[in-house]
Amino acid sequence: MTSIELHAAHRDDQATIENLMQFYTYDFSEWLPLTLGEYGLFHLRPLPNYWRKPATRPFLIRVDGELAGFVSVDDDVHLPGAHYNLGYLFVSRRFRGQGVAKFVVSTLLSRFPGQWQIFHIEANPPARLFWHAVMPELSTGRFTRHSLMIEGYPCTFYRFETPPPLS
Numbered sequence: 001m002t003s004i005e006l007h008a009a010h011r012d013d014q015a016t017i018e019n020l021m022q023f024y025t026y027d028f029s030e031w032l033p034l035t036l037g038e039y040g041l042f043h044l045r046p047l048p049n050y051w052r053k054p055a056t057r058p059f060l061i062r063v064d065g066e067l068a069g070f071v072s073v074d075d076d077v078h079l080p081g082a083h084y085n086l087g088y089l090f091v092s093r094r095f096r097g098q099g100v101a102k103f104v105v106s107t108l109l110s111r112f113p114g115q116w117q118i119f120h121i122e123a124n125p126p127a128r129l130f131w132h133a134v135m136p137e138l139s140t141g142r143f144t145r146h147s148l149m150i151e152g153y154p155c156t157f158y159r160f161e162t163p164p165p166l167s
Helices: 011-028 048-052 100-111 125-138
Strands: 004-008 057-063 066-074 084-091 114-121 143-150 153-162
Touching (some): 004 100, 011 057, 011 066, 066 100, 100 125, 114 143
Antiparallel strands (some): 066 084, 114 153
């Protein structure tokens, strides 16, 4: 049986997340015109303000104790009434298709009850298929879908509410 864990990232974990961002960006380079720099690394936008925001909560994902990715929750919302946004979600290729991402998102939704938005760029077929498949279950079928342009890219947004835990 596989053990999936979500650990709150600390200041010391920022370098790990920045390293994982290279793989995240590599995956996106299949669908977006992202280029490698002269030293073989992608030019990442510096995100120190993003990681320092009190509303930004980064997590490391571990599968059977092994680092498997990262995820972040923030308040960078584009839909009225939403309070939480899934900022980044990266699961290493080796762990994809095993329920890791679904477990991670489900865990976050239960930790942060309230109004959510989750989105993906339309140019990313695996994300489109994943969210289309899991959104009905994660939101108990109560979600709305919206199309917006973000930084010039067509995106699909899902908006829904997660209830607080039962006492």
